[in-house]
Amino acid sequence: MVEGSGEPEASDSLRTFGAMLQALREHAGLSREEFGRRIQYSKHTVESVELGRRMPDTLFVERSEPVLGNTGAVRRGAEHLERRPGLASWFRQWALKEKTAITLYTYECRMIPGLLQTEAYARTLFLEQLPPMDDTQVEAQWVERAKRQELLRGRPNTAFSFILEEGSFLRRTGGLEVTRGQIDHVLALSKLRNIEIQVMPQVRESHAGLAGPMQLLETPNNTWFAYCEGQRAGLLISEAKEVSVLQQRYARMRSQALTSEESMSLLERIRGAL
Numbered sequence: 453m454v455e456g457s458g459e460p461e462a463s464d465s466l467r468t469f470g471a472m473l474q475a476l477r478e479h480a481g482l483s484r485e486e487f488g489r490r491i492q493y494s495k496h497t498v499e500s501v502e503l504g505r506r507m508p509d510t511l512f513v514e515r516s517e518p519v520l521g522n523t524g525a526v527r528r529g530a531e532h533l534e535r536r537p538g539l540a541s542w543f544r545q546w547a548l549k550e551k552t553a554i555t556l557y558t559y560e561c562r563m564i565p566g567l568l569q570t571e572a573y574a575r576t577l578f579l580e581q582l583p584p585m586d587d588t589q590v591e592a593q594w595v596e597r598a599k600r601q602e603l604l605r606g607r608p609n610t611a612f613s614f615i616l617e618e619g620s621f622l623r624r625t626g627g628l629e630v631t632r633g634q635i636d637h638v639l640a641l642s643k644l645r646n647i648e649i650q651v652m653p654q655v656r657e658s659h660a661g662l663a664g665p666m667q668l669l670e671t672p673n674n675t676w677f678a679y680c681e682g683q684r685a686g687l688l689i690s691e692a693k694e695v696s697v698l699q700q701r702y703a704r705m706r707s708q709a710l711t712s713e714e715s716m717s718l719l720e721r722i723r724g725a726l
Contacts, residue, residue: 467504469529474502476520491515507533545688546667546679550603555670557702559615559661561652563625564634566597567604568614568641568649573634576626604647612647615661615702615709618654621722628726635723642716650706651715660704668695668702 477487477498488498493512500506508516513530520526550556558565564573574597578590585593604612616638624631642649652659667679678689678698689695710718 465533466507469508469533470502470504472525472529473516473520476525477502480520482519487516487519490519543681543686546677546686547600549669549671549677550600552672553607553610553669554672555611555613555668556603557613557615557668558665559667559702559705560620560665561617561661562620562665564616564620564638565614567601567612568616568638569597569601570630570633570637571598572630573626576630604641604644608644608646610646613706614647614649615652615705616649616715617652618718618722621651621719622654624726632723632726635719635726639716639719639723642712648712649715650709650712651718652705652709653718656708659708660701663701666698666702668698 477484480487482490484498484502485495488495491498491512492515497506497512501508501512508530513526517524517526558567563577566574569577571594574594575590578585578593603610621631621635626634638649641647652661665681668676669679670676675690676692676695676699678695680687680689680698689698709715
């Protein structure tokens with residue numbers, strides 16, 4: 453099974469607003485499909501808002517108001533909406549499985565993966581997000597990330613494997629000091645016996661991971677799951693056939709990337725050139 457959503461963890465205010473919207477829509481005698489047509493949004497979007505899974509944007513609110521009676525209820529309700537801080541709901545499912553995993557593989561091509569990020573690097577990413585986050589949201593994001601990172605030292609019997617792109621270090625995200633600190637952090641983590649870190653070189657004629665980032669984990673009962681994430685959505689994959697495809701790709705990438713020793717030597721050279 454593949455489960456996915458790009459929506460935030462539902463808060464009480466989102467659920468309350470959604471219930472109110474549904475009641476107004478039904479009172480107006482409109483189906484979700486018809487209501488969506490009138491406000492120029494899909495039936496799926498309407499459903500997500502009504503179930504408290506999606507934060508309605510300003511246009512959704514403004515178009516809904518006249519369709520639902522122009523009483524001002526929709527606008528006033530939207531003023532009190534808030535997301536629950538921290539991890540998105542679709543990632544929480546994966547994060548829960550991470551806590552008990554006996555094997556965890558991560559390939560990341562866009563950035564340094566969350567489990568390996570320094571606080572300075574992570575905060576740089578949070579501050580660059582669009583729409584912008586306020587200070588409370590940034591802090592909540594870092595607190596959740598720091599808790600996840602406790603897995604690396606808190607579960608010494610879990611085998612961690614990471615494949616990182618050389619370009620993620622060459623990009624110098626956050627500037628020179630942040631990059632130096634991030635490389636030092638990765639070098640230090642690589643010394644833990646349960647962590648293997650490999651770097652995929654910038655110049656590589658064949659690459660099994662061009663379809664994007666992926667994570668794989670093995671549960672204590674030896675069941676494998678996969679997780680893939682994009683711009684606004686995440687997919688938790690449990691179907692054995694689909695997980696097997698990603699396992700094959702990860703295995704190929706491990707053979708294509710530099711060895712752990714070669715990878716750390718490369719990072720030391722990059723660090724020295726900064």
